[in-house]
Amino acid sequence: MSEQSLVWQQIRRMLAIAVKDIRVYYSKGPVIIFGILFPVFLFLAFSVGRELTLDFMMPGLIGMVLFFTATSISPIVVPWEAQARTLERLMSSPLRLETIIAGDVFASFAFGTAISLVPVIAALALGVTISSPVLFALALLLAGLCFAALGNIFSVPPSNVPATVNMIAAAVRFPVIFISGIFIPLQQLPYWGQWIAYISPLTYFTDIARGCIQGQAHLPPAVDFALLTAFAALFLILAMRLHHSTMPRRL
Numbered sequence: 001m002s003e004q005s006l007v008w009q010q011i012r013r014m015l016a017i018a019v020k021d022i023r024v025y026y027s028k029g030p031v032i033i034f035g036i037l038f039p040v041f042l043f044l045a046f047s048v049g050r051e052l053t054l055d056f057m058m059p060g061l062i063g064m065v066l067f068f069t070a071t072s073i074s075p076i077v078v079p080w081e082a083q084a085r086t087l088e089r090l091m092s093s094p095l096r097l098e099t100i101i102a103g104d105v106f107a108s109f110a111f112g113t114a115i116s117l118v119p120v121i122a123a124l125a126l127g128v129t130i131s132s133p134v135l136f137a138l139a140l141l142l143a144g145l146c147f148a149a150l151g152n153i154f155s156v157p158p159s160n161v162p163a164t165v166n167m168i169a170a171a172v173r174f175p176v177i178f179i180s181g182i183f184i185p186l187q188q189l190p191y192w193g194q195w196i197a198y199i200s201p202l203t204y205f206t207d208i209a210r211g212c213i214q215g216q217a218h219l220p221p222a223v224d225f226a227l228l229t230a231f232a233a234l235f236l237i238l239a240m241r242l243h244h245s246t247m248p249r250r251l
Contacts, residue, residue, distance in 0.1 A: 010095075010096060010099045013095055013099050013103070014099045014102045014103040014106060015103070015106070016103070017090075017095075017099070017100060017103025017104065017106075017107070018103045018104075018106040018107040018110065019107075020103075021073060021077050021103065021104055021107035021108075022073070022107050022110065022111055038068060039061075039064040039065050039067070039068040039069075040061075040065070042064070042177070043057075043060065043061050043064055046183055054123065054126055054127070054128050055128060055213055055214045056214065058119065058123040058128050058209075058213055059182075059206055059209035059210045059212075059213050059214065060181075060182035060183065060206060061119050062116055062119045062120055062123070062140075062209055063143075063180070063182055063202055063205050063206040063209060064177060064182060065115060065116050065118070065119050066112055066113070066115075066116035066140065066143060066144060066147065066205070067112075067143075067147050067173070067176070067177070067202050067205075068173065069108075069111060069112040069115040069116060070108050070109060070111070070112025070113070070116075070143075070144050070147035070148045070151060071108065071112075071147050071148070071150060071151030071154070071169060071173065072108065072111070072112070072151070073104070073107050073108040073111055073148075073151070074104045074105055074107070074108040074148055074149075074151035074152040074154075074155065075151050075152070075154035075155045075165045075166065075168075075169045076155070076162045076165060076166065077104045077107070077155065078104070078155040078243075078247075079155060079159060079160050079161060079162045079164070079165050080162055082160040083160045083161070083162070091247070097240070097243060097244060097247060098240050101152060101239055101240055101243055104152055105145070105148045105149050105151075105152050105236070105239070106148070107148075108147075108148035108151050108152070109144045109145050109148040112144045112147060112148060113140060113141060113144040116140060116144070120140075123213075128213060129213070130212050130213055131211075131212050131213070131215060132211075132212045133212075135208065135212055135221060136208065136209065136212040136213075138225075139205055139208040139209065139212075139224070139225070139228070140205075142205075142225065142228050142229065142232060143201070143202075143204075143205035143228055145232050146201050146205075146228055146231050146232035146235060147201070147202075149232055149235035149236045149239055150172075150201070150231075150235045151169065152235075152239040152243075153235060153238055153239050153242065154168050154169040154172065156239070156242040156243060156246055157246065158246045158247075158249040176200050176202055177202070179193075179196050179197050179199075179200050179203070180197060180200045180202035180203040180206055181197055181203050181206045181207060181210075181218070182202070182206055185210060185216065185218070186203070186207060186218035186219075187216070187218050194218075201227070201228060201231040201232075204219070204223075204224040204225075204227050204228045204231075205224075205228065207219050207224050208221060208224045208225075
């Protein structure tokens with residue numbers, strides 16, 4: 001079999017794993033609560049009673065929904081698979097570990113991107129204008145991939161208890177939300193606050209979204225895209241390498 005055929009075979013298997021993950025895990029409690037309901041209610045708690053325009057609210061809401069949904073499936077798949085003893089079957093099948101991880105990441109990417117379209121469509125229906133639809137769409141896809149890869153890193157510790165993984169994920173998600181320019185635009189943060197915000201990948205998607213919706217981006221789009229790409233590549237590489245180290249301890 002040619003090398004090209006082997007590559008396409010692994011891609012088909014990756015997509016099969018992604019479809020399986022979405023079918024099995026999208027309706028799980030942690031995915032619904034932490035992926036969909038929590039960001040919506042958190043944002044409503046922040047915005048209700050304040051005189052905020054839709055143009056200000058929607059970039060942050062879209063960013064929160066994308067971040068939480070794209071990091072909701074991939075952290076729990078490996079622990080649940082290990083707990084149900086189905087991970088052993090996957091590992092003993094003719095699948096590369098990279099294919100399994102890529103399938104989990106792609107499932108989170110597809111789920112997060114699809115759910116994030118709901119607030120986007122709602123914003124358009126309410127009269128919000130996106131000045132650069134292509135730029136916004138590319139940022140949505142790239143950020144979805146970046147956040148899905150980050151979510152997969154949460155499942156690296158060799159625990160077969162999903163609650164433990166959710167606790168690790170929550171310890172990262174909550175600080176990231178508050179330092180990423182969602183509730184306070186970057187230009188309104190103090191100098192030290194801006195430097196803290198730069199360590200969060202969510203900052204760069206939110207900045208692109210504000211530029212496309214409000215016309216008030218803090219950084220040039222090329223910088224936002226370059227850093228989002230760098231974070232996505234870093235998270236994917238880390239997920240692959242770290243799982244190589246911890247996966248044998250799950251079996």
